[in-house]
Amino acid sequence: MADSWSSSSDIAKAVAAGQVSATDVTEAALARIGKLNPALNAFTAVTAARARAQAKKVDAADKSKLPLAGVPFAVKNLFDVEGIPTVAGSKINRAHKPAQKDSPLIARLEAAGAVLVGALNMGEYAYDFTGENVHDGPSRNPHDLTRMSGGSSGGSGSAVGGGLVPLALGSDTNGSIRVPSSLCGIFGLKPTYGRLSRANSFPFVASLDHLGPFARAVRDLALSYDVMQGFDAEDAACVDRGIEPTLPSLDKGISGLRIVTAGGYFKKGASAEALSALDAVAKALGAATEIEIPEAARARAAAYVITTTEGAALHLGRLRQQAGDFDPAVRDRLIAGAMVPATLVVKAQNFRRWYRDRVLDLFKDCDAVLAPATPVTAPKLGQVTFTLDGVELPVRANMGIYTQPISFIGLPVVAVPVPLKPLPLAVQIICAPWREDIALRIACALEQMGVCAAPRPNL
Amino acid sequence: MAAPLDDFITAAAAALELPLQPAWIPAVKANLEVSLRLANLVAEFELPDAAEPAPIYRA
Numbered sequence: 001m002a003d004s005w006s007s008s009s010d011i012a013k014a015v016a017a018g019q020v021s022a023t024d025v026t027e028a029a030l031a032r033i034g035k036l037n038p039a040l041n042a043f044t045a046v047t048a049a050r051a052r053a054q055a056k057k058v059d060a061a062d063k064s065k066l067p068l069a070g071v072p073f074a075v076k077n078l079f080d081v082e083g084i085p086t087v088a089g090s091k092i093n094r095a096h097k098p099a100q101k102d103s104p105l106i107a108r109l110e111a112a113g114a115v116l117v118g119a120l121n122m123g124e125y126a127y128d129f130t131g132e133n134v135h136d137g138p139s140r141n142p143h144d145l146t147r148m149s150g151g152s153s154g155g156s157g158s159a160v161g162g163g164l165v166p167l168a169l170g171s172d173t174n175g176s177i178r179v180p181s182s183l184c185g186i187f188g189l190k191p192t193y194g195r196l197s198r199a200n201s202f203p204f205v206a207s208l209d210h211l212g213p214f215a216r217a218v219r220d221l222a223l224s225y226d227v228m229q230g231f232d233a234e235d236a237a238c239v240d241r242g243i244e245p246t247l248p249s250l251d252k253g254i255s256g257l258r259i260v261t262a263g264g265y266f267k268k269g270a271s272a273e274a275l276s277a278l279d280a281v282a283k284a285l286g287a288a289t290e291i292e293i294p295e296a297a298r299a300r301a302a303a304y305v306i307t308t309t310e311g312a313a314l315h316l317g318r319l320r321q322q323a324g325d326f327d328p329a330v331r332d333r334l335i336a337g338a339m340v341p342a343t344l345v346v347k348a349q350n351f352r353r354w355y356r357d358r359v360l361d362l363f364k365d366c367d368a369v370l371a372p373a374t375p376v377t378a379p380k381l382g383q384v385t386f387t388l389d390g391v392e393l394p395v396r397a398n399m400g401i402y403t404q405p406i407s408f409i410g411l412p413v414v415a416v417p418v419p420l421k422p423l424p425l426a427v428q429i430i431c432a433p434w435r436e437d438i439a440l441r442i443a444c445a446l447e448q449m450g451v452c453a454a455p456r457p458n459l
Numbered sequence: 460m461a462a463p464l465d466d467f468i469t470a471a472a473a474a475l476e477l478p479l480q481p482a483w484i485p486a487v488k489a490n491l492e493v494s495l496r497l498a499n500l501v502a503e504f505e506l507p508d509a510a511e512p513a514p515i516y517r518a
Binding site: 192351434 | 467468471472475476477478479480483486487488490491493494495497498499500501502504506510511512513516517518
């Protein structure tokens with residue numbers, strides 16, 4: 001039977017077996033959102049009428065052909081949802097016309113029987129690692145409502161970690177799937193750059209933007225990811241590559257896989273909790289070898305520069321016309337980004353090619369690399385700085401120091417939560433391009449060993 | 460370094476037609492200092508002349 005902590009695959013099985021209807025599951029999800037969202041502030045829109053209509057369609061369909069039959073899901077509010085403006089966490093976009101059609105990822109999930117129940121809070125224009133939003137208020141951490149959910153897909157972390165939905169979509173430019181996964185204690189998949197279509201989603205940094213799912217169970221990541229795959233010419237970066245399902249190999253275990261740990265940069269500044277989470281995962285996987293990812297600090301620097309300048313270029317017109325309507329913290333970063341000389345940006349892009357080749361060399365001798373997802377567990381809401389390796393740094397820009405050098409070259413990553421007390425923290429399982437299957441397989445093994453799990457909050 | 464960067468910010472805002480309010484300048488400057496420091500960390504890394512970015516990046 002399905003309850004608020006059920007996985008997507010269990011819900012789909014129960015609906016397919018006729019044990020529960022998609023309508024009942026949808027009503028339960030809407031009721032839970034109504035009850036808990038005032039505290040979590042994860043949702044910015046609830047699409048109740050649409051959800052009820054889709055659930056009715058699923059109930060009338062042949063559910064044996066619907067791998068996500070009746071599974072409620074929600075999307076970060078930068079995904080186009082037909083009929084509502086795509087606000088991307090901003091005040092400015094509220095004046096936009098309602099979206100004409102759904103993001104193709106929403107359409108593919110719904111074609112598989114899933115039921116969209118709403119849109120989720122996020123940091124303004126995705127330039128954020130905190131989950132705070134000056135217009136909508138912060139999405140809150142389900143394990144401690146006084147703490148950050150992580151950004152920028154904060155509402156996605158909060159909604160899945162709080163049991164409001166079993167599945168959510170978010171975006172990750174520098175860590176925005178992996179950081180909320182870590183802070184909220186859930187699983188997140190950032191696929192290879194170019195794998196999932198970004199069409200009909202509000203962009204941030206074309207060179208680095210990725211979309212992907214969040215869940216409380218690894219199988220749900222694989223299930224949703226498999227149905228979202230497929231070429232889409234509408235996204236210039238989407239690669240024309242056949243669908244490579246990950247579910248068939250999910251339970252194969254870790255036998256034969258060479259798994260190593262990233263040292264150096266990826267341990268410098270890590271808190272005791274981050275090192276403890278990494279150690280638990282490495283021990284369980286027998287990952288005794290430590291490697292050095294070359295020039296990771298420079299890679300993070302280059303990602304930072306490309307982000308601030310491409311973000312500034314995207315928003316230049318709005319900065320000229322409506323600067324006063326931005327979150328001031330986002331506005332000041334974007335204005336500064338507009339002033340970085342183009343020569344330095346080209347240098348950062350050139351470095352990206354060089355760094356990619358060096359990191360791909362590492363995968364000749366290993367299948368996966370482990371690193372913490374965040375340097376610390378969830379900071380307090382409103383906390384502006386934290387201390388890493390003895391240096392006081394802004395939280396907003398530095399929560400992604402371990403995620404940025406990885407998304408910079410588009411490698412697939414599964415963030416796996418280690419249920420530390422009192423707050424969880426995730427580890428990244430990083431693989432070679434297009435090997436989401438290996439990352440998910442390792443994540444599944446860790447889940448089966450009981451090392452990684454989404455802790456259930458008291459809400 | 461402080462005064463030239465202030466001048467640069469004022470000139471760049473004018474060139475880019477950005478309506479920069481005086482109250483925003485300290486935060487813009489702090490962000491620009493970080494961005495330039497990180498950009499120079501990348502720029503000082505020697506790459507061969509043949510190292511080019513791809514028009515569309517492939518992972």
